[in-house]
Amino acid sequence: MGRNDGVEGAEEIVEKGARVTRDPQTLGEELPASETPWQESLRLFKQDRLAVMGAAVLGVLLLTAIAGKALTEWVVVFDPEVVRLPEKFLPPFSVASTADVPVQDRPLSGIYLLGTDELGRDVFARMLQGSFVSLSIGFIAVGISVMIGITLGGLSGFYGNVKLGVMTVDTLIMRFTDVMLCFPTFFLILTVVALLPPSIYNIMIVIGLTSWMGTARFVRAEFLALRKQDFVVAATSIGAPERRVIFLHMVPNAIAPVLVSATIGVATAILTESALSFLGFGVQPPYATWGNILADGKGFIFDAPWLFFIPGLAILVVVLAFNLVGEGLREAMNPKLRRR
């Protein structure tokens, strides 16, 4: 009943006096298994083979980084700081000689997996140490930049119309963002790092403080669009307080593009750190990072090419993996692509 064929129009139903309370589509019909929006994104992400490969590489990298931290500092199996001058410039997979090196300085199972550098240090051990440095700088720097970006972008998008003296909150924050974007970021970082004592924490903070602008703009745009959405107006209309509207209704719906840009941001931060270390402004020796291994290796590019290629390839693969995962996430979480 009540299932009109659409031609008769609403008036016809009045005359019949038909009363439809129950949705005919709902009666006794089984819906397919329920899927949350996150589950749906995950399913779509899994269909993207390149992105899954990227995610696998990142998984391996994460394990390597943690193992690297553990094996080079907590339980020293691979000591990146042991200098063995008789064994310098050995190519990868060389066997350590028993004659020249004391027993306690020999690498595990007597093989230099990735060769040795100009001081006879084990490149594998140095790469392990560097992987943790690179990854932690990437994550912490992006964490800082995302936090600043969400806060400023959210303020600008939600309280943008509030007047502060001569200008609005939105004008103030977005013009400040524009100013920050005007600086050539890398040279700003170089300047700051040159003035500050070169420590790994300073580098994280400086990279974080100079890379939040994109996120802020994203979040502001998302918030401006979401504020006009009916479900946000609906939340206000049922009397929800502002913080509930912001954190329960707006943030979860604005977070997807932030996640994408954060993933790609990690790659950028790793690159920035490598570049800084390459120029000698980054993490200081003897602490190894991929950037300073690369920098040390550049002098011996013809004699010992592995010193150059190993950190270079590692940076390439990791940055590529982060970018692929970011692209995959973008497609999996974009509602417009999802509708297809």
Place this chain on the structure above:
Amino acid sequence: MDSGVTHGTPLLEVRQLKKYFPVRGGLFSKVSAWVKAVDDVSFAIKHRETFGLVGESGCGKTTVGRTILRLMEPTGGDVTFEGDNVFAMDSQTLRATRRRMQIVFQDPYSSLNPRMTVGSIVGEPLVVHKLAKGQARTDRVYQLLDRVGLRPDHAGRYPHEFSGGQRQRIGIARALALNPKFIVCDEAVSALDVSIQAQIINLLKDLQEDYHLAYLFITHDLNVVQYIADRVAVMYLGKLAEVAPSETLFSNPKHPYTQALLSANPLPDPTVQRERILLPGDVPTPLNPPSGCRFHTRCPQAMDHCKTIAPPLIHVGKPEDQHTVWCHLYEGR
């Protein structure tokens, strides 16, 4: 304003409601002009009444609905709801008052948070106003879903798994959760196809009987408004043109705009021939509305003084009808 004065106290009284939107431009975003979306609108809605508000797109219908609920801040005027002045409330009182007045939106695809389950959407009003917890809240959500024709096991699902009609039912369940007295239906059925429209309209009628609701039914669909509304107001360019009981308005429209609007509405019977009143030109921009009567630029019966003098409110027809019209044609009759 006596435009909508009814016998007994009305549930909701709107007096000289104004909502202007600033147009900013130039250096330092100076306000260069005002869009007068709603300009001096007054009416009253009785208990358990359905008050239809019709008009073309952009005439300010939606703005009226949202301003009454203070989802937009008004520029001027008064709204009295159950004796309380809505526009004078502080944010705390306003949040408490929202329990008694709710809204159902036009687009069922954007009115539900895609990241929340149906159960938490319908139950959210109860959380916000701390009305029920735990099992009591779940029971109430199931009861609401059942009341709007959905199954309780739909509570764990997400909005994107439902059709437009089902989503609109979810939106209605959310509006009902707080036991309101008054619901603004903002084009609540316009986005649905005709058969689903009929279901939702009948559901709204049933609910009105059971819960003694009053509706402000905003729509551009004349068939729908004729079916559901007790009284109808016709809006043109931010002002009311005519207010009358539904039957009177459809059988004996007074304002030339209402007459033209009704003549443009297709009849279900193709054998009936009707003379169409074709209006010349387009709706003028509310940025710079015509002087005098706002309809004079398109009115087939416009007189000279229509261009300069805004028409006053005039009572026509039987007194018990409270049929009012804003038109110079009926002056002195």
